[in-house]
Amino acid sequence: MEDIEDLLIGSRNASPQGFRLPLAAAVGVGSKRNQLSCSSPSSAIPGTQSIYIKTFGCSHNQSDSEYMAGQLTAFGYSLSDNPEQADLWLINTCTVKSPSQSAMDTIITKGKSSNKPLVVAGCVPQGSRDLKELEGISIVGVQQIDRVVEIVEETLKGHEVRLLTRKKLPSLDLPKVRKNKFVEILPINVGCLGACTYCKTKHARGHLGSYTIDSLVGRVKSVISEGVKEIWLSSEDTGAYGRDIGVNLPTLLNSLVAELPADASTMLRIGMTNPPYILEHLKEIAEILRHPCVYSFLHVPVQSGSDTILSAMNREYTVSEFRTVVDTLTELVPEMQIATDIICGFPGETDEDFVQTINLIKEYKFPQVHISQFYPRPGTPAARMKKVPSNVVKRRSRELTAVFESFTPYSGMEGKVERIWITDIASDGVHLVGHTKGYIQVLVLAANHMLGTSAMVKITSVGRWSVFGEVIETVHHVSDNKAPNKLVPNQDTPSLCGNPAKSGGFSEEPESCACGNDICCDQGTLVPQNQSERNFIGWMLRKWEHQERKIDREVASESVKKQEGSMKRWDFVDKVLLGGVSISILTIISLVAALMYRIVWAQ
Template sequence: MEDIEDLFAGGAGGAPPGFRLPLNAVGVNPKRNASKRSVSKQKDEVTTDSNRDSLAPPSMKIPGTQTIYIKTFGCSHNQSDSEYMAGQLTAFGYGLTEVPEDADLWLINTCTVKSPSQSAMSTLITRGRSGKKPLVIAGCVPQGSRDLKELEGVSVVGVQQIDRVVEIVEETLKGHEVRLLNRKTLPALDLPKVRRNNFIEILPINVGCLGACTYCKTKHARGHLGSYTVESLVERVRTVISEGVKEIWLSSEDTGAYGRDIGVNLPILLNAIVKELPSDQSTMLRIGMTNPPFILEHLKEIAAVLRHPCVYTFLHVPVQSGSDAVLTVSSKLCRTVKILFESHLKISLVAGHEQEYTSGEFRTVVDTLTELVPGMQIATDIICGFPGETDEDFSQTVGLIKDYKFAQVHISQFYPRPGTPAAKMKKVQSKIVKQRSRELTCVFEAFAPYTGMEGKEERIWITEIATDGVHLVGHTKGYIQVLVNGPESILGTSAIARITSVGRWSVFGEVIETLSSTNVATKVREEKKPPCTSDVSTCETWACSAESCCGEGKSGEACDVSGDITKQDHKTEGKSKKIEEEKQEVVSHWGFVDKALVCGVFVSSLTILVLMISIASRAFLRQ
């Protein structure tokens, strides 16, 4: 059959967001006929039935009046996709519920990274079928494993078809099975969105990656790199700031690879975004996960952005193993990929060769960022028990973690994912994998990364309610989690907090002062920005942007823009110095006339004093 996009008038462009296809334009299967097809042989985007007259009668309910339950597994990119789908559904009148039993349809957004996530999906699908709930399955599992048995008889929406979710839900509620999987264009960024947290915008900057990691199933689902343009992302940033968002998370499968398919790079995007961030630091930017190879090429530029006062000094850089032997097998990456567009013809040119990154390159990333960015916090990932991992390989991984004492390490046991090269490799014994995972966890948990913070005052950005339902969650500029007590009215604000105690995973604090846009702006104006030189220490205590501090030509590489405007003692000391300098400046600018007048006053005073002494002496002698 034809691809569904060809069924539209105008073809390749697809339907506008939320457009509802007429039933005779959508290939669907009544659920009663679902058993007659072989899913594994379906290559088309939509399951079809040759007998259109056999379609089930539509539901008696008016479309758009039903309630939807959305369950999301996996990464922040998946969360953003769910928020976009929720936004479109509510825009068409559908209600959302967090109680599965109250819903008329379940929308399950899946993750294929680990076996437990996919198992949880399967369990939820079984539960939905038992409850006779219409099901729509989205995300990486159906996109990367189309012939999965669990997906038989349910509707499916692909990762790049989220702008068609309304159509799929409507047809599914009518009793039809719909599948939309194939597409070569990215969903628009300006679709309606219902954020899980009103103060946090998860902004996907690209989909897919340039990697060829032997253990990764996500590449099967998300595909090759596809980047949004700088202009579209900047426009989205402007929009969400106007909507009151206080944190923007840049999300993708590999942030560092951004733009290599459209002739730009990550520093270009970051510099364009930080220009849009409010000068009062009311909205902060968090840069997403990036693999070591691509960030290596732009370390100084990215360090300059991380020093910007509106950017969290935090980065997630997965290493997976401290052994180069393991990395050689597990992480092969294409170093350079260039995609050229001429007219409407897309030409892909791959230059260079596949080359893995090394633990040494990872160390270079960590060492450089730690040196150039004050307060830098780095999180990483480790896979225990990758096929072929020896005791010596594991020992090198333990040594790497001990050397850096990372505050955040995500430790996973190796899970063979069907269809990946690593799934066919000889596995390490399960008991050894579990033992190594426990050992590394013990090593990691022995660190006390936040010791010494007690009594310090930090500026924090408060955006969430803690899972205990009592505390509010704020983050320092280094993205250290600070739990504070306070009314929910301070959500979405920044504040000065004094750290009262520290734990292994977070710290506790008390709010001293909440910062409004007005008083922050006043404090910024009170700061006097010195000129920047090639010496990083010259401006490290001042709130200056990369451009204002170093000029456009230097891109902020040589200056530190991590100024802390909350240090009251520094501000007071600065004011006192300023007053003394002004006094000295007044004295140094006295002219000849000023000096003559002062001398005249002095001589006159001296003459009067002599006369008074003389008169007093004469009066004494007469007596």
Template sequence: MVVEGAVERADVTDVVEDVEDMFDHGRRTTTATAEDAVAAVSTTSGVGRSARTLEPTVNVRARRREGEVDDRGGAEDDETDETGGTRPGRGKIFVHTFGCSHNHSDSEFMAGQLQSYGYELVKDASDADGWLVNTCTVKNPSQSAMNTVLERGKAANKALLVAGCVPQGDKGAKELKDVSLLGVTQIDRVVEAMERTLAGDTVRMLEKKTLPRLDLPKVRRNEFVEILPLSTGCLGACTYCKTKHARGDLGSYEISALVSRVEQAISEGVSEVWLSSEDTGAYGIDLGTDVAALFRAITAVLPTDGSVMLRLGMTNPPYILAHLDAVAEAMRHPAVYAWMHIPVQSGSNAVLEAMKREYTVEEFRTVCDTLLEAVPGMVIATDVICGFPGETDEQWRETMQLIEEYKFPEVHISQFYPRPGTPAARMKRVPTQIVKGRSRELTVLFESYQPHQHLVGKTERVWVSDIARDGTSLVAHTKNYTQILLPGGEDQRAHLMGRSAMVEIYESSRWSCKARVLEVIDADPTVARVRLSVIPSEEESKMIREKLTKGKRVRIKKAQEMPETGCSVCGSDSSCPSSKEPVTARYLSVETVLIAGTCIGAISLACALYARNRRN
């Protein structure tokens, strides 16, 4: 399964095998890159080493609620109280994550809060007091692997806190009985949830609320990579998708908050920023903005020496169609990888309609053709579902022809899985043997071409950001995100990790290339001269939003009010009354209303007593 110690092919059983490895070897395993890495046929980055511990940016205090176990006594340096329980903030926590990069970002935020509060993060599951399991509901194998983890945890009498898409989208699942649950928008309450779980309570924190702040403390799985969530949810209604049940409708972060997080991550030493969301192309529709403005704002704060690279996230064709010029310009930027994940799922329009994917094969081709022509060396990764209900042999041939024509360097191949509660689960299924046969057929086609052979003998610039699965080789990526393996060792790590270099490629395989280092690049002056310019006018943006959201429920958020420290009228740094403000807004507050009400009540009571005394 491991190819040259760095990358792996994942089939239906790989996720469960990773879980077995986690317990057998006492290490925390993680899925590889790509928004849907579980059960993918090819991945581009092998990960699995421990993350650097970062200084917390925010002090975290657990909320204390009625009915919660109080803090317990004991010696200051003792991790247990007199009853044998774990003291708040003094236990050992094991974190395991399934699924996409958004899930990994959530886990990093939760790990950061736990560590900031005082908990020790451990890589050995058996050594932990509590387990935080962040789950994925995209496919059956990932949820089956979650069940395996929970069974192990219950057998070992561990305190279990289950977070992520499974409890949010399927809280009634029998596997979740008697374990604590944390919803996708409740990750900023992980300390409270873990503290109460360790105390013996079973908590359910699944209420949907506003997005968690982006300035929470964080412990990255890769100290050189910042995974930045742009939004949660999407505007689609795919008939096979369970993630929609968990993440809900689109909810985007403000551009200012995202830029601030990027600047903070850069100050902490990252060399890559990955934009992550369920659909990058839909970003900002609920805020009255779009990805063009986002790309422009983020690239503007990247270091001018080219030391930090930006990787754009997964996007579905319907929404990126409206922003192809902006996306192409962004990926031509010297500090942005010329790589994008654009799922097609099927090469048949009839199947796409049954899936409710909201685009045609012709529109997908337009996206690919435009980007491949406009961006030098552009690489597109895509997804295919084999054996969607009702898919005929002829419709499957259309998918095979599409992949054969474009020869995508990355194709994530999945067999159809009926997810509970989705419309597709009620559709008549294609026989299992046919589904498996189509999956094998596409895999053979995918493995028949060598997308990196043309790089042999060439000199390329790469960015080094990881350690390979063999624990020795270094993992780097070219401008179009082709994986390059470099010689490892302690000296090489100290010399190259988090930096850029010129390399000579001498060997290629289906999954990656091998290269020798020629020189380390300290600065690239070309980045300082580049600024993105493609951004639609407000009128154009409004027309695009109306077109994309026609017939859909999208709550456009109101513009944020000016903070109390500033005035929206005169522009001063301090607050001042506005001539346009109603007098009530200027002088009335909750406190003044309460005081006035109390006074009126007291006066009324006094008058009533006086009147009664006079009658007597």
């Protein structure tokens, strides 16, 4: 099977990226044995079909899916949440762990059995193009997402096509359909400079390739004008940014921060960075993390607390250097929150090595730890190393998870007043989700028009994975973005963004989180609710139901004092509504009494 790109090399008549190719003759590929049947004349017209998109893996993959969705909708295709009703499935894959690839295999098998046209994108086909599971399926590489329309059109015609050859980075200005309209996932570079012995992603994403500062600044300006409230910088290693083009991460971050609104209405979140390339910029990074428009949060994977294992992983740093990163940022940045990753059972890991990992996690009590069991990835050096018995790997994973879950990272926050940025609806359908400056997740009961706004909240209680808050007042954003960072609280100010549109057509399968709660992870898996629920009445009903369930639980546990306390904590709106209901009842009783009196008097 030949790649489309190979057939177009040297052709001056090749279509520009992002545009349809001329008929199938320009796509020198074979047809599938089972040609697609056309149920209606319109089914053969490009751009009239519906596409189901399934995404596995990291935020970079999610951004790729959003770009592909944007291009497809720009050409007239619709996005479907229902795989059975869709005309074609687009599966964006992840090769980090075996479970993700197994899930991909399952959905491919289901699609084939349903006779659905399939297009597979992402790291799996790019890094392992000869997989048996990919036989007879169209595939598109990670750096060819700007050609997804061509791939989809030819696949719908019954052709099996492949486009994997790397040319250049896709443009950042492609059309995009965001899963969350308030969050822009911005890739700043692809690939990395490392050569970790266990990593398959390098096979797919390749060597480091950085976007220019000008292109990234332009994208930030554009998304801010579109109403985005959070910008997530994404890459395989943020710290390595720019080393291939003669710049560095602090230079980029300072350029991006200069474009953010001075009232902090749009926040920047720095993506995952490995220790080696951030060590030389720690003070500069700390200064940026202190900026009012930047979350004081960083994801720094350590993977093991043993230098012996880090050397076997070829991680290019020591535990001491990792400690330097954490200690420096924690000292220099108020409210700094650091997340990390651990791989349990790497080949050669002894009980002593694992104890060192346990002690490291106990010492720092990280609020987020993403724990993974080692999975040998085909084609990597670690796959040829002597494995730790699987029962030992599972035991260590359970032990580390138990240690992590014993922490109470948010204790002591009760009663504090924090500013949060609200961007999503929680999976319980009751709370809205906001984050503090330190990116601590705060769940609040508030009307849905507050999505995309900022508010001052009082922390009322804390949980293991998040805290709960009560909105005190919304933060009014000053109109002059050139002014100093000044906050003007105004409880009566409505949201400037209105109700968010439902972001249909996406299905996401993130990596499993060690904490057992996906909302603590980098990808985020909060599920938007239906538009019919996004109104004031629906919110109030959900809030009252939530209050009743809370009281029932407290009564069941004989927590009478807690019940009385919760009633006392009703906010002003609740009291007004209760007073209004009481007055209405009294008015009705008075009217009924007056009517009865007139009837008796008339007799």
